Amino acid sequence: GDSVTQMEGPVTLSEEAFLTINCTYTATGYPSLFWYVQYPGEGLQLLLKATKADDKGSNKGFEATYRKETTSFHLEKGSVQVSDSAVYFCVQGAQKLVFGQGTRLTINP
Amino acid sequence: NAGVTQTPKFQVLKTGQSMTLQCAQDMNHEYMSWYRQDPGMGLRLIHYSVGAGITDQGEVPNGYNVSRSTTEDFPLRLLSAAPSQTSVYFCASSYSNLGPSSYEQYFGPGTRLTVT
Numbered sequence: 001g002d003s004v005t006q007m008e009g010p011v012t013l014s015e016e017a018f019l020t021i022n023c024t025y026t027a028t029g030y031p032s033l034f035w036y037v038q039y040p041g042e043g044l045q046l047l048l049k050a051t052k053a054d055d056k057g058s059n060k061g062f063e064a065t066y067r068k069e070t071t072s073f074h075l076e077k078g079s080v081q082v083s084d085s086a087v088y089f090c091v092q093g094a095q096k097l098v099f100g101q102g103t104r105l106t107i108n109p
Numbered sequence: 110n111a112g113v114t115q116t117p118k119f120q121v122l123k124t125g126q127s128m129t130l131q132c133a134q135d136m137n138h139e140y141m142s143w144y145r146q147d148p149g150m151g152l153r154l155i156h157y158s159v160g161a162g163i164t165d166q167g168e169v170p171n172g173y174n175v176s177r178s179t180t181e182d183f184p185l186r187l188l189s190a191a192p193s194q195t196s197v198y199f200c201a202s203s204y205s206n207l208g209p210s211s212y213e214q215y216f217g218p219g220t221r222l223t224v225t
Contacts, residue, residue: 004151036216043113043199043216044152089151095140095159095203096167097214099151 002027006090006100013080014108021075021103023064023090031092033057033066033073038087038102047075047088082107110135113217115200121223122190130185130220132200138215139205141183145169145196146219152199158183159205190224197221 007022025033035047035057048057053068062077073090085107090100116131134141142157144167154167158177172194174186183202187194200217 043218044201045216046213049213095142095205095214096154096157097144097152097201099144099153101149101151 002031002092002098004090004092004098004100006088007103008101009103010106011103012106012108015082016079017107019075019077019080019084019105021088021090021105023073023075023100025071025073025090025092025098027071027092030068031098032094033064034091034097035062035064035073035075036089036091036099038089040086044089080105080107082109112136113200113202113215115198115217115220117220118218119221121225122187123225124190124192126190128187128190130187130198130200130222132183132185132217133181134183134200134202134215135181136202136215137180138202139180140214141177141200141202142167142214143173143175143183143185144199144201145194146199147196155185155198187222192224195222195224 004025032051034049036044037047038044048059050057050066056065064075087102087104089102113134139160143155144152146152153169156175158164198220201214203214
């Protein structure tokens with residue numbers, strides 16, 4: 001069945017470091033792809049999305065490109081901030097979502 | 110708009126007890142769903158609804174019931190609580206049309222349930 005595998009955490013970085021969180025998926029078709037973020041004590045928020053191959057989603061300095069050939073949707077940010085500390089989920093689907101296991105990111109000042 | 114609201118925030122149950130987790134949204138979304146979040150496993154779909162009067166099972170439906178009598182509300186019922194249902198439960202909603210705006214789901218703040 002459909003699945004999402006993302007980089008295991010936790011990940012700890014210093015402020016202003018470069019961030020990559022890897023994500024790959026398996027699907028029978030060409031699903032929409034998302035990154036959702038969960039800040040401490042809160043629900044999930046959509047961070048960015050891509051609905052077809054080669055689309056690049058971006059928001060708040062984060063980017064991810066839908067790569068059909070490698071079935072990947074890696075999350076990147078050039079310079080992280082303490083406020084980016086959260087759990088990040090790679091997700092596929094449209095309404096019935098399939099989640100990766102989540103990656104906890106901690107940014108130290 | 111309040112968005113998606115869930116009550117209660119926290120709940121402790123004894124094995125065998127029943128309870129209902131409430132979820133409401135004020136965005137006139139047709140689609141609503143329930144997920145559970147367990148450590149190291151991401152979120153898994155329990156039940157979903159594409160509109161009032163229509164519900165269907167997700168990946169992990171056993172031990173849970175849902176109904177959708179109004180567009181706004183989508184309660185999740187635990188029939189006889191078990192320790193394996195200890196989890197954080199999230200309700201989500203979205204539009205149900207086929208345009209790109211349907212792809213963003215709005216999540217509630219969650220209910221943390223412990224079954225002893």
